[in-house]
Amino acid sequence: MTPGGSQSPPGVVVVTGASRYLGAHVAARLAADPRIDRVIGIDQSEPGPEVDALLDQVEWIRVDAGSVGGLLADLDVDTVVHLALVSSPDPQHGGRAAMKEQNVIGTMQLLAACQRAPRLRKIVVRSSTAAYGASFRDPAVFTEETEPREVPRGGFGRDILDIEGYVRGFRRRRGDVTATVLRFAPFIGSTADTTLTRYFAQPVVPTIFGRDARLQFLHFDDALEVLHRSVVGDHPGTFNVAGPGVLALSQAIRRAGRVAVPVLEPGLSGAVALARVMGFGRYGLDQVDLFVHGRVVDISRLEREYAFTPRSTAAAFDDFIRAHHGRAVVTRDQLAAAEQLVLDQIRQVRAAVRERS
Secondary structure (H helix, E strand, O other): OOOOOOOOOEEEEEOOOOOOHHHHHHHHHHHHOOOEEEEEEEEEOOOOOOOOOOHOOOOEEOHHHHOOOHHHHHHHOOOOEOOOOOOOOHHHOOHHHHHHHHHHHHHHHHHHHHOOOOOOOEEEEEEHHHHHHHOOOOOOOOOOOOOOOOOOOHHHHOOOHHHHHHHHHHHHHOOOOEEEEEEEEEEEEOOOOOOHHHHOOOOOEEEEOOOEEEEEEEHHHHHHHHHHHHHOOOEEEEEEEOOOOOEHHHHHHHOOOEEEEEEOOOOOOOHHHHHHHHHOOOOHHHHHHHHOOOEEEOHHHHHHHOOOOOOHHHHHHHHHHHHHHHOOOOHHHHHHHHHHHHHHHHHHHHHHHHOOO
């Protein structure tokens, strides 16, 4: 396949997860493309006010991604863009069990429906570089063929491995369908609102003492560009999608003008606890392991196939910083609670050392 290679553009495109930020932006962008006849957004919940205006030109059907059944055949769908993934558990909506139900079971059911869709000729699946895990045994750079050295500890990383396994099975059964899997690095940019952006947006950033992870980011607009090209062109295979270059965690924190608070807890639970005390949201094992070990991927396959290079990790991060400069403040009570937690963890570490000696 030559770079940017394409058959005729799709006629009818279904976008799953269209009530969410990424799905709504992708659906809106595709609907604005005159080469595409219809764009149908589906999700299990109605769009919120923050994305509702984006979907003016998108047909909307409220249905779970795993329950589309005959919908694909009835609508003569020829392309499916699967974005209905949950990256972290929400205790108020079923926690980890509900997350796995949507990510893994939902994808399995969607692929089963796709297998029965006679006119389907393309499927684009959102994946993540979390598939590689994060550990001290990792190589300096992951290529698409690199196997994870350890099974990811976090639920999202394990879900991604299951999802990609189902896609491989689908490829064997429907060799006539172009299947594209996009392993996205963490999104960042002026408009992205994720666990990662909330982490760096805070004045005081918890880190792990003695570690300085190497990180890659992907600008949200570049993610939209790659998804768009995947729909209007034919790009079979699996692709790492990330901004070129690397930022160390310490560089990112300094660049953002934030203050790092090193945590000494050996079990890494200290970083999670500190984030909760500071009111900075939930950080799962996927995020904690990333901040400890880092992760860097090779994007040469993407550049060759798509004739496109995302903006650099540093440029994407700087765009995020410009949009968030001066927004966050930390209260005196939050800072006092964080200081107390750090002191408690230091005492625990010293007590553990004394017991071993």
